[in-house]
Amino acid sequence: xxxxxxxxxxxxxxxxxxxxxxxxxxxxxxxxxxxxxxxxxxxxxxxxxxxxxxxxxxxxxxxxxxxxxxxxxxxxxxxxxxxxxxxxxxxxxxxxxxxxxxxxxxxxxxxxxxxxxxxxxxxxxxxxxxxxxxxxxxxxxxxxxxxxxxxxxxxxxxxxxxxxxxxxxxxxxxxxxxxxxxxxxxxxxxxxxxxxxxxxxxxxxxxxxxxxxxxxxxxxxxxxxxxxxxx
Numbered sequence: 001x002x003x004x005x006x007x008x009x010x011x012x013x014x015x016x017x018x019x020x021x022x023x024x025x026x027x028x029x030x031x032x033x034x035x036x037x038x039x040x041x042x043x044x045x046x047x048x049x050x051x052x053x054x055x056x057x058x059x060x061x062x063x064x065x066x067x068x069x070x071x072x073x074x075x076x077x078x079x080x081x082x083x084x085x086x087x088x089x090x091x092x093x094x095x096x097x098x099x100x101x102x103x104x105x106x107x108x109x110x111x112x113x114x115x116x117x118x119x120x121x122x123x124x125x126x127x128x129x130x131x132x133x134x135x136x137x138x139x140x141x142x143x144x145x146x147x148x149x150x151x152x153x154x155x156x157x158x159x160x161x162x163x164x165x166x167x168x169x170x171x172x173x174x175x176x177x178x179x180x181x182x183x184x185x186x187x188x189x190x191x192x193x194x195x196x197x198x199x200x201x202x203x204x205x206x207x208x209x210x211x212x213x214x215x216x217x218x219x220x221x222x223x224x225x226x227x228x229x230x231x
Contacts, residue, residue: 007127011120018116053090057083107171140192147184182208
């Protein structure tokens with residue numbers, strides 16, 4: 001239980017550090033007069049919202065009468081069970097909604113929060129595999145770890161520099177992350193031989209298809225807009 005809390009805190013610390021690094025000197029946030037306090041207040045709210053949805057999705061995907069007990073539901077360190085899909089889905093919807101309500105640049109902030117999340121995910125995945133007793137030499141573990149490390153390198157050293165220079169449309173990194181996350185999650189389960197067409201895997205497949213279609217469609221709309229402007 002103590003190790004579980006340490007892993008969560010370590011991931012959250014990495015997330016906050018990266019969020020500060022990428023948002024501290026962001027020219028658009030400075031120009032819009034968005035203080036760092038507001039961004040970090042949202043980050044702390046996000047932590048609680050993501051934990052709630054992560055626990056809620058776990059309860060839905062792994063139903064048991066114990067979850068009718070509020071203490072069993074809330075005391076997740078003593079009664080383990082969190083869904084990464086639930087945390088990302090619920091947290092993402094929460095971020096989008098609060099950015100729209102506060103009239104903040106949703107696409108840009110979602111990208112900054114996404115990059116910060118990706119930086120913390122390798123640590124969280126290692127902690128999860130360790131607690132669950134996985135063999136770190138197994139193919140599924142190696143594929144998952146390598147995938148998330150590779151994702152971080154691509155986002156941090158290839159996409160983000162182009163994002164800061166305005167060469168990537170705002171919101172694209174968040175969409176690409178949803179595509180990659182759903183693909184890696186399904187791939188890891190296929191490699192481990194634990195893939196089945198259950199509710200969680202169906203949602204992951206739908207998430208991949210919808211995100212991919214949205215990314216392609218958005219790219220076409222942007223291309224048409226650029227061509228029309230040139231005319």
